[in-house]
Amino acid sequence: MATVKKHTTFGGQLRQLRETAGMTLREVAANIEIDPSLLAKIERNQRQPTKHLIKNIADFFEVNEKELLEEFLSDQIAYKILDEEADLNILKVAEEKVAYIKTLRNE
């Protein structure tokens, strides 16, 4: 089970997996059953992978699915912050809210 390089984007990691395997977009796309153009877009973070696709990618490259999913989720949060030009401290606030909302739901 290969481990995934940290602190790049989801797409960047995917590209790295593919290049490490020495494969083309077309080849990998065929294996994970998507259009090569879509795979290219995902590698460039222009399209988001579905969960099902993340599973296929994890299976194909033999990486941990949960790890890959978390990479994707952290990407989404990072891009949201960048898009909104938000202050990084909202992450701390979000963390506190998670705890707060959990207590709300246990009532």
Added chain:
Amino acid sequence: MATVKKHTTFGGQLRQLRETAGMTLREVAANIEIDPSLLAKIERNQRQPTKHLIKNIADFFEVNEKELLEEFLSDQIAYKILDEEADLNILKVAEEKVAYIKTLRNE
């Protein structure tokens, strides 16, 4: 300029602002020009406010617009984590990715 109570949800804060002002949903809704039912849903975090609406709310209750917007964004992140049942450490990863993506863009 009133300051907003921390560590609740966006909707919770909005409700608090309204109740502190002693106003009904209908009254506030009329002032910020939305349907009362929509306002009720926003207060219960069942609908998301648009940015324009956040501005109207900030103006109406005389609270800081940027602060309110950040409350909304941190809500979105918190709900994403809860929905996905993600580990909180993805927030740390997201923070690192923000820095990383910023360097990517300056190339």
Added chain:
DNA sequence: CCATTCAGGACAAATTTTGTCCAAAGATAA
């Protein structure tokens, strides 16, 4: 009783996202 407020379901309309197709650009080799 009547009037008012709020919760919440249903649903069409609006908006966003997805996935595919195609053309063009880039790379490599002969």
Added chain:
DNA sequence: TTATCTTTGGACAAAATTTGTCCTGAATGG
């Protein structure tokens, strides 16, 4: 150069999600 293969990226229909409104019913307070 030409031929071939890979990758990029635009356009766009289809699919999925979100929004805002309307309506009904429950609860509260005269």
